[in-house]
Amino acid sequence: MSAEELEQYETEMELTLYREYRDVVGIFKYVVETDRRFYLCNQVDVKARTEAGDVYFEVSMTDAWVWDMYRPARFAKNVKVLTFKDVNVEELSPSDLDLPKS
Numbered sequence: 001m002s003a004e005e006l007e008q009y010e011t012e013m014e015l016t017l018y019r020e021y022r023d024v025v026g027i028f029k030y031v032v033e034t035d036r037r038f039y040l041c042n043q044v045d046v047k048a049r050t051e052a053g054d055v056y057f058e059v060s061m062t063d064a065w066v067w068d069m070y071r072p073a074r075f076a077k078n079v080k081v082l083t084f085k086d087v088n089v090e091e092l093s094p095s096d097l098d099l100p101k102s
Contacts, residue, residue: 033087036083043062044061045060057084
């Protein structure tokens, strides 16, 4: 596979992922962003934990959708993420869900 074919494949996968996101965003209440992934979910709980002087975050999500084009199944009933980096949680409002149709 040439570099151009690989780039075209990845572009098509990203477009497919965006279309899926556009189709499912309306069924979720929260957007969660970690250093490695972007999630949509209906419940989220973030706890700061300390161990040996280091602080990390434990993020638990229920009914989640994962933005990851290489993942065969993007829906997950329960997700738990442990991270030393920032976690951003936003509650979606109905106006946030108005996406372009094209």
